[in-house]
Amino acid sequence: MSSDIEAAFAQELRAAAESAVQPAPGDIYAGAVVRGRRIRRTAIVKRTLASVAALGVVAAVGVPLLTGGHGPTVVGAAAAPTVKIKTTPTADDTKKAAAAQAGTAWMPAYMEQTLKSLLPAGSDTSIKDDEGDNGRIQASVPTLINIKGTSGGRAQTGLKTSTGTSAVVLITSMDNYQVHCPTAAEAPHETCTKTSVNGGTLIVDLGFKNSLNGQGATIWDVYWYGPSGQSVHLDEVTDAAHAATQAAGQALTAQQMTAIVTSPAWDRIGQSLPAQCKFGVMAGTVNSPTVIPGTVGLVCATSRSAAIPGNGEAGISIAG
Amino acid sequence: MEHTTALGTAARSRVRTQEPIDFQEFAVVRGGQLFRTAFLLAAGDSHLAEDLVQETLGRMFARWGRLPRLDNPVGYAQTVLVNVFISQRRKHSSSERPTEMLAERESSTAGDEDPALRVTLLAALRQLAPQDRAVLVLRYWEDRSVEETATALRLSSTAVRSRSSRALERLRGVLGSSMAEIAER
Numbered sequence: 001m002s003s004d005i006e007a008a009f010a011q012e013l014r015a016a017a018e019s020a021v022q023p024a025p026g027d028i029y030a031g032a033v034v035r036g037r038r039i040r041r042t043a044i045v046k047r048t049l050a051s052v053a054a055l056g057v058v059a060a061v062g063v064p065l066l067t068g069g070h071g072p073t074v075v076g077a078a079a080a081p082t083v084k085i086k087t088t089p090t091a092d093d094t095k096k097a098a099a100a101q102a103g104t105a106w107m108p109a110y111m112e113q114t115l116k117s118l119l120p121a122g123s124d125t126s127i128k129d130d131e132g133d134n135g136r137i138q139a140s141v142p143t144l145i146n147i148k149g150t151s152g153g154r155a156q157t158g159l160k161t162s163t164g165t166s167a168v169v170l171i172t173s174m175d176n177y178q179v180h181c182p183t184a185a186e187a188p189h190e191t192c193t194k195t196s197v198n199g200g201t202l203i204v205d206l207g208f209k210n211s212l213n214g215q216g217a218t219i220w221d222v223y224w225y226g227p228s229g230q231s232v233h234l235d236e237v238t239d240a241a242h243a244a245t246q247a248a249g250q251a252l253t254a255q256q257m258t259a260i261v262t263s264p265a266w267d268r269i270g271q272s273l274p275a276q277c278k279f280g281v282m283a284g285t286v287n288s289p290t291v292i293p294g295t296v297g298l299v300c301a302t303s304r305s306a307a308i309p310g311n312g313e314a315g316i317s318i319a320g
Numbered sequence: 321m322e323h324t325t326a327l328g329t330a331a332r333s334r335v336r337t338q339e340p341i342d343f344q345e346f347a348v349v350r351g352g353q354l355f356r357t358a359f360l361l362a363a364g365d366s367h368l369a370e371d372l373v374q375e376t377l378g379r380m381f382a383r384w385g386r387l388p389r390l391d392n393p394v395g396y397a398q399t400v401l402v403n404v405f406i407s408q409r410r411k412h413s414s415s416e417r418p419t420e421m422l423a424e425r426e427s428s429t430a431g432d433e434d435p436a437l438r439v440t441l442l443a444a445l446r447q448l449a450p451q452d453r454a455v456l457v458l459r460y461w462e463d464r465s466v467e468e469t470a471t472a473l474r475l476s477s478t479a480v481r482s483r484s485s486r487a488l489e490r491l492r493g494v495l496g497s498s499m500a501e502i503a504e505r
Contacts (some may be wrong), residue, residue, distance in 0.1 A: 016364070017357070032347055
């Protein structure tokens with residue numbers, strides 16, 4: 001086929017494209033948000049419930065937190081953590097990962113201890129065996145913590161009440177992107193409030209996996225965006241199948257979640273995390289002016305190939 | 321037609337400079353162009369086109385907080401759109417059958433010289449395999465190079481060239497005299 005015909009075809013194709021009667025931009029946006037929220041929430045449910053199940057452990061948190069007192073409050077605590085480097089394919093990568101580890105090594109334990117300390121009074125964070133003498137499943141090691149060199153740390157744990165089992169993920173970061181409350185049309189079964197607190201922004205978003213019809217797992221998200229750019233996000237997911245009623249299955253109340261995310265204790269992590277680096281982080285010179293505060297020689301990577309493996313994640317994983 | 325509001329101009333500028341932008345701005349500014357591409361991929365089915373764009377932007381929304389790290393969010397959106405189209409067509413392929421007859425011509429609202437020819441072209445596109453259609457749309461509407469098209473569709477450059485050539489031949493066969501008419505324009 002000649003280039004003349006190709007050119008004519010391209011022209012006709014353009015004419016056809018331009019002839020399309022476009023939907024209103026607002027309609028496209030609204031539809032996209034609804035779908036995007038569904039995708040995001042499906043991912044949250046999979047991430048939290050599946051990964052907690054993968055740990056094979058569930059902690060128990062006291063029923064009094066929500067229902068006013070049906071038994072002891074128990075939270076399983078992490079066993080002595082072990083550190084593993086996810087990706088160390090080369091000696092150079094090992095050095096870079098070690099640098100990242102050294103700069104953030106304190107964070108997992110700090111996150112774990114901080115999270116424990118912020119759980120409601122009466123919570124039991126002692127280590128439990130997987131199986132008791134009578135064969136019943138006991139609460140056990142619940143904590144999985146990852147520290148990302150570029151964007152923050154994550155603490156994950158399972159919380160159990162007599163009415164349900166929740167997976168809780170806490171993320172601290174310096175990402176500058178803030179979520180927005182959905183409109184009533186986008187999520188009619190969701191309750192979302194945005195308030196100013198202590199110079200920052202607090203978003204409390206209580207909904208379900210499917211916020212259009214209020215079905216599926218219960219998902220509560222609480223976000224705190226501090227005045228210095230730090231953000232703390234706590235999401236609590238309770239599989240509807242594991243809860244007597246959806247709300248009753250939540251281990252923490254919205255107020256308790258709010259108290260956790262707004263704690264000044266997270267500032268230490270936020271101040272030590274690098275600002276968002278486009279390509280992730282890499283090891284720099286000790287005297288480099290661009291060294292990221294709180295790290296040992298970490299700087300923003302100049303390219304993806306130069307970044308520490310794992311898309312900028314420092315490769316520190318601590319599993320209880 | 322591109323939106324030419326101050327908001328749109330600012331957002332486009334920010335898209336180019338990789339600064340963080342609001343998702344709503346991105347959706348409003350880029351939604352129109354995405355829809356036109358989707359309209360061609362859907363061979364003139366505007367409902368399917370809108371569905372493709374909403375799904376594409378929905379996937380963008382779901383990971384919007386991480387998008388500033390992308391080198392080219394606009395290109396990323398186009399790639400997602402094509403992938404959504406091909407995967408959706410694959411899922412529906414069992415219930416779709418190419419027709420020998422061109423679809424009934426739809427009325428067009430654009431002020432072009434020959435809307436009938438345009439509709440004929442769209443109907444002919446409908447008879448192409450989804451991946452062949454995507455190759456033509458990326459090459460001749462998006463003006464992507466063979467290599468860029470190959471990357472977006474996860475094909476080799478050779479495969480893109482052969483698919484493009486084959487698809488155009490097929491169109492010529494389907495369109496018959498209409499193709500000559502296109503060439504004369």
